[in-house]
Structure formats: structure tokens, C-alpha cells
Amino acid sequence: MDAFTELIGGFGTALTPTNLLYAFIGVLLGTAIGVLPGIGPAMTVALLLPLTRGLDVTGALIMFAGIYYGGMYGGSTTSILLNTPGESASVVTAVEGNKMARSGRAAQALATAAIGSFVAGTIATLLLALVAPTVADLAVEVSPADNFAIMLLAFIAVTSVLGSSRIRGLAALGIGLAIGLIGIDPTSGQQRLTFGIGELAEGIDVVVVAVGLFAVGEALWTAAHLRRKPIDVIPVGNPRMSRSDFQRSWKPWLRGTAIGFPFGAVPAGGAEIPTFLSYVTEKRLSKHKEEFGHGAIEGVAGPEATNNASAAGGLVPLLTLGIPTTATAAVMLAAIQSYGIEPGPQLFDNEPELVWGLIASLFIGNAVLLLLNLPLAPVWARLLRIPRSYLYAGILFFSSLGAYASNANTFDLFLLLAIGALGFMMRRYGLPILPAIIGVILGPFAEQELRQALQISNGAVSGLFDPMSVVVYAIVALIMLWPLVRRFVPRKVVPSVLEEATHEIEEAHHHHGLTDSVSVAGTTEARRRFDRAHDTEGDG
């Protein structure tokens, strides 16, 4: 196989002492920041983006691989010990993980999460190495019309799938697209939405948008509703697993990998659906069904593996098509672009050393993650106790630092505050952040592809339709019309797996004595339920 020789070359790039050091620092910083409450993986990557400015491309990407995995694992730690998923993908981990922690099995929960992430990450990265070059070869054939269709699919998918309110998802997308329009139109050289402000002519730096929406928005929003009582953190020793824990975990790890990777690799994927799917699967197959809802180790092992596998799978569309499917991937894309590199089909031909170095460093990052996190878990748990005033002051401090350092312009700081205010408003009124950030990053590319496609067809709209794009548009239509379609499909015949999953999750909450449940619409809803369940417990 060609991929293997390339991969070995990649290890040659990644295994130099300096690059190994970058990977190590990346994992360490990624976990340390990602474990902090209130900081999800996407915000971790956005906040640490400026740190890679001084590095060369390869070094920066290698460090990013470490930050990526570190940030995700940090998020799982927080979910398990605090019952507070940093992003929707770890909602499910929190379900059983926190129950385990509460019943004194925090160490086992963390261990199965760490080892499961390692197993899934390694297998999924291997799959990535095998699949990506083929996809890239196929993607070269993809016309601008197809590309536009796929981007449209990505837009619709992030606004519709599992969002609690589609109209609010679309609103967020619209805001993102509008921000993405700001600047000089590359095709005509005309300024758009710049209001004659010179600083806006180049468009708004994606770092500023990402840090503003995620970090500043989050800090302001939390400050307005700060819980003044201390959070209760479950103390934890060194993660360890008994033989029976292993026996109950290894199958969920593998199944989780099998579920997560394909979902991540589809341009409309994301990690929410597969983690829910994994949870339901494990519950069905488990010999310890009665433990589900009270801390079943399978319920942590499966979804955690799924989460990591789908993250690796998400790199397939990211590297081969330039399409991010999660917020974290979107920020990664911005990071790669900031080096003047356009992810896409040509990337594997133009920058083989870089791509394979990155893939190799994903393996390394994964291994470092396991080595670091098993012994360091008690330290991470202590980080959870950082005073909230310092935590959010620190977030604002480092946000400003990052935004200023990228362009050395005070204007960016005011812009950051304005975008932070926008993020505040979006959180207040339930507009999801992900569609906005995808809109900002992908919007300009979608426009470019659309205009190119029409240029090729000499303005004929029929140029937008060829066999592939028609299929993609059909999927888009299906997603958009799903609420309508579902009415005509008898429920018993096609049981919606997702509905079942949300039902399962809902059931799990009933053990908390939550009685006011109406219907679970999506992950945010599930998460909110969680927080409330948590509150009731804290008060009682």
C-alpha cells in the first residue's frame, strides 16, 4: 500500500525531537486548558491558536494535533467529574460517567475513557490514513458545482441535525454568512460590508471571530449568570481498571470506533448522533442493563471511543474537501488556512510531507495523551477547583492576547468585544454557535465555488446540476423536509434511532426524580436537563 510508505515518511517528519516536543506541549496544554470548566475543545483550539504563530507550518500542525486530542480528552474529564459536557459530543459521556464518579468509580470512568480514546483514536487515524488519499483522488474529480452542493449540505446539516430549534440554527448560519461577506470580494475587487473601514477590507480574522464567539461570548454570558456557590468536584485517584472492567470495555471501544469513524467522515456528520447511537447500542447489548442510568462502564467506554473516532473521521472531509463538520474542526481549518494552505483534494499532492506529518503526529498525540493522562488525572481534577473569578478573567486575558497578537491592531480588540457581545446574545436566545462559525469560515468558499460553477456554465443555472450534486441536493432536501416526511412514515416501521436515543437519555434522567420532562428535542435540551438534575441534587 502506498499509504503506508507515505505514513512512514510522515513519522520521519513527526519524530524529530523538536516536533515530538511540540506534540508533547500540545497535548499537555490542550488537556490543561480543555479540562477547565466552561472551555470546550473548540475554545481550547481557538485560545491556543496564537501560540503556534512563531512555529513553521509542520511544527504548528503537529502541535495542533496534540491540542486537538488533548482538548477533547480534557472535555471528557470535565464531563465525568463535574457532569458538565464541554460540547454536545460529550453529553452522553456525562450521563454514565458522572454516575460512575458519584458512586466512587471516577478512576475507572476516567481510565476507560482514556484507554478507549486511545484505542479508537489509533484505529480511526489508521483508517484516516487509508481512506483520505483515496477520497482526495476522488475529490479531484469533484466539480465546483459539486463542491457548492456539498458545502450547502454542510450548512444545512449543522443547522438541522439535533439542533433544538432549526429556525434558530438558520438564524445563526445567516449571521455567520453575513460576517463572512465582510471584506474585499476576491472576484470583483469590490469592498463589501466594510463601511469604508480600512481594517475590515481584509475581512475579519477568523481567530477574532472564533475567540470572540466562543471565549469572550462564553465569559460574558457566564459572568451574567455566575453560580456563586462552589462546584462540587469529585476527588479522584490514579485511573485504573480491574479485569472485569476491561472485559466490559473492550467491545464497546471497538464498536464505538466502528460507529464513530463513518459518521465523522461524512461531510454532514458531527459527533452528536454517533455518540447517542453508541450509547443506545451498548445499552441494548449489555449484560448489565440494570446498571445503565446508575453508572455503567459500557456507557462511558462506547461513547468516548465514538467521540474520538468521529473526531479522527472528521479530518477526512477537513483535509480532502476543506469542509469542517464540528466547531473544533472549523477552528482547525482556520488555523491551517492562516498558513496560506488550502485544505482540499490537492493537499495530498502539493504538501505530502505536511499531511503525512500531521497524520503521524495524530498517532503520537494519541499515545502521549494516554501516557500523560493516566498519571496526571488527579492534577487535572485539581484544575477544576480554580476560582471562577480567575478562570474567566484568564479567558478574557488570553482572548485579548491572542486577538491582538495575530495582527497587532487595537481595532481587533474592539471587534473582539463586539463579536463577544454577539456571542452573548446568541447564548441568551438559544442561537447555536456552530452554524455561525461554519458560516463565517465556509461561506466565502461556497460563494467562490458557486460563482466558478456558473462561470464554467456561462451563467446557465443547469451548470449547477450534475449527477453528484443532484444526489447531494436530494439529501439536503430530505434533511430540510424531514419533519414533514416523518409524519407520513409510520413510527413503528422506521423507529428513529435518534428518538430512541433521546428517550433513553431522558429515562436516565428520571432517576434524578425529574418530572417536568416534556420531550427531548436535542442535545442542548439533554444538557440543560442534566444541569437542572445536577442542581436539584446539589440543593437537596
Place this chain on the structure above:
Amino acid sequence: MSSAAPGGATTEQGRSEYGVALFLAALGVLVIVLAVLIPESRIARGPLGPSTVPIVVGGLLVVVAGFLALDVARGGRGEPEGGEDVELTGSSDWRTVLMLAAAFVANALLIESVGWWFSGAVLFWGAAFALGSRHYVRDALIAFALSFGSFYLFALGLGVVLPPGILDGIL
């Protein structure tokens, strides 16, 4: 389609939801108007000019605003984002938010004249104060440690020089 937030949704909250729809509609109209005003370009290539996509995006915003207003009228409410440190029972604590914004603006105003070593520390100290920390001296020590530390980290480690301001030549 809509996510009703059970409990906590007061009539006041309901009315301010229309504000979001209004904001979206205004943004949409602004985008459309500015797109229409883009002058004819001489170097334009292809059938689609620079204003087509903005008009579509603006249109999307206006349409979405309409549907959102409809959703709100039917009793749909945006679901405020929860989180580990978030308590959604009370109303927003605007005082804290304004103090944070003030600390943020102070940093932006001071960074180039006085320097990051000071403005960054002001930002951290002010934000910690706004969030309820009352260890004035300890906060100040941490703040200056962070600002000086980040200055040297960026200068030596990354080759990015943050503004030294009045300490130019000393740092």
C-alpha cells in the same frame, strides 16, 4: 421546530425574543441595501457579480427573522445556554457584564500607549474584581505575573513583540 423552555420563560423574555427577530431583519436589510449599492466593477468576471450572494444572504436573514417572529408568537422560546458555572434562575447580572466590558475596553485603550505589561494586568485584575474576587494584592500579583510572563513568552518563544509602551527599551 421550536424549543419551549419550560418554566423561567416570562412574558418579558418573550417580548425581548422579538428583538432577536428585529435584529436579524435589520441585519438582512442592511446587507441587501449595501449589496445593491456596490458600484459596477470593471474587472468583474463571470455571470455572478459581487452583490448576488449578499442579496441571497440578506434575504435568508429577513425570511428567518419572519419565521422566528412567528415561532415566538406561537410560544417558542430560545433556550438560554446552560453550563457548569451558569445559573439560569435569576435575571442577567448586567453590572458584572458592564464591569468586564470596561476592563476589556481599558486594555484596548491602554495597550499601545502604556503597554501590554500594564493593560493586560488591568484587564485581568479588573475582570477578577468584576467577578467578585476581593484579594486585591494577590490578584494584582497574579495579573502582573501573567502580563509580564506572556510578554516574554511571546517575545522570546514566538518572536511576537507585544507593545512595551512606556517601558520601551527596559523590557
